[in-house]
Amino acid sequence: MxxxxxxxxxxxxxxxxxxxxxxxxxxxxxxxxxxxxxxxxxxxxxxxxxxxxxxxxxxxxxxxxxxxxxxxxxxxxxxxxxxxxxxxxxxxxxxxxxxxxxxxxxxxxxxxxxxxxxxxxxxxxxxxxxxxxxxxxxxxxxxxxxxIDRDLAADNLTEWAHFALPFAFYRWPEETAVLVGPDHTVHLHATDADCELVLDLTAPRPAVREGHEKAAVAVRGPVAELMLAVYRRRPVEGLEVFGDRELLDQLLTSVRF
Missing domain, CATH: 1.20.120.450 (dinb family like domain)
Structure with a gap:
């Protein structure tokens, strides 16, 4: 995946x-x-x-x-x-x-x-x-x-989760501390590719799981658009968002790369 x-x-x-x-x-x-x-x-x-x-x-x-x-x-x-x-x-x-x-x-x-x-x-x-x-x-x-082809976009999104996300926690600990909390999970769900990621922010160091899970907030859309959203190249408007929008906004504000 x-x-x-x-x-x-x-x-x-x-x-x-x-x-x-x-x-x-x-x-x-x-x-x-x-x-x-x-x-x-x-x-x-x-x-x-x-x-x-x-x-x-x-x-x-x-x-x-x-x-x-x-x-x-x-x-x-x-x-x-x-x-x-x-x-x-x-x-x-x-x-x-x-x-x-x-x-x-x-x-x-x-x-x-x-x-x-x-x-x-x-x-x-x-x-x-x-x-x-x-x-x-x-x-x-x-x-x-x-x-961009979907496989490459899915790889980009996955790399962001496994590399850019933990790097941001290491590089900007004060900014990312607000993301940590009970039940703080984010589900990224590509609608046109085999790519689903759960970002677990319940501990000081983020964890990433691949697959479908219920989360505090879920974002669904084409994989290339999800890729651009997490890199703050496009707003989340136009994507499907379910749940804790404030947590999602905090994530996208705090994690820059």
């Missing part, structure tokens, strides 16, 4: 990068990105490309753990007035190099680890899905239609 193979994740890094670059044809990279309001499209692309190179360096260098000091993707303010003809090939080169590095190692090798998870498997999935979300950011800014 909602989980793709390591090989598919490696392939999607380059596939999603190509789709992103294709959308840039003739684009003004100086426009603001509404879903990432601190960045222009130019800066969003630099963020993606630097993230590829950061993961690539850690995998090729066989770093035992994630080295956040080498991540250049978070401060991209210096990058302005660049052209798609330059950034497009740079994005695709970074994606291809990262995919090749990941394909050359054992998926479960304990390098570039984060929270005890094997780095190759974690970063293959993370970088594929990072590109999916930022491709949406780019095409939304450009007014271009976004398309």
């Amino acid at each position: 909602g989980k793709l193979s390591y090989e598919r994740h490696c392939a999607e890094i380059t596939n999603q990068a190509t789709l992103l670059v294709t959308a840039l044809n003739g684009a003004d990279l100086g426009i603001q990105v509404p879903s990432c309001p601190d960045w222009t499209l130019n800066q969003l692309l630099r963020h993606v490309g630097f993230a590829y190179r950061w993961a690539d360096e850690m995998i090729r260098g066989r770093h035992p753990e994630v080295d956040f000091t080498r991540n250049l993707s978070l401060d991209v303010t210096a990058h302005v007035d660049e052209k798609a003809s330059v950034l497009g090939p740079w994005i695709e080169e970074g994606a291809a190099s990262l995919a090749a590095a990941l394909q050359a190692v054992d998926p479960d090798e304990m390098i570039a680890t984060l929270a005890g998870n094997p780095g190759p498997r974690l970063w293959a999935r993370r970088m594929a899905q990072e590109t999916v979300i930022h491709r949406w950011d780019a095409v939304n800014a450009l007014g271009v239609q976004f398309e």
Whole structure:
């Protein structure tokens, strides 16, 4: 349910990068990105490309753990007035190099680890899905239609639950503390894919179960729309919501990634 193979994740890094670059044809990279309001499209692309190179360096260098000091993707303010003809090939080169590095190692090798998870498997999935979300950011800014297949969207939603959700609890403990309480459970139910997730927020560390359960609040809709909702790229209006709407709103406010 909602989980793709390591090989598919490696392939999607380059596939999603190509789709992103294709959308840039003739684009003004100086426009603001509404879903990432601190960045222009130019800066969003630099963020993606630097993230590829950061993961690539850690995998090729066989770093035992994630080295956040080498991540250049978070401060991209210096990058302005660049052209798609330059950034497009740079994005695709970074994606291809990262995919090749990941394909050359054992998926479960304990390098570039984060929270005890094997780095190759974690970063293959993370970088594929990072590109999916930022491709949406780019095409939304450009007014271009976004398309994604259901399996990839289900994998994205599942990765958000298993990675982004606990990371938010670790990174922003004060903001996420409000989510913890008796019977605080959230059910995400895709109506067009085999993907149902229950987010158990009854303990200080969230737990995730796959399958159908009664929860304090349930959200139903197409899997791609659920994916965009949890990443705060679209409002929940238009999706079916049953139960504790306040808990759902608190979740979407507190968990950002």
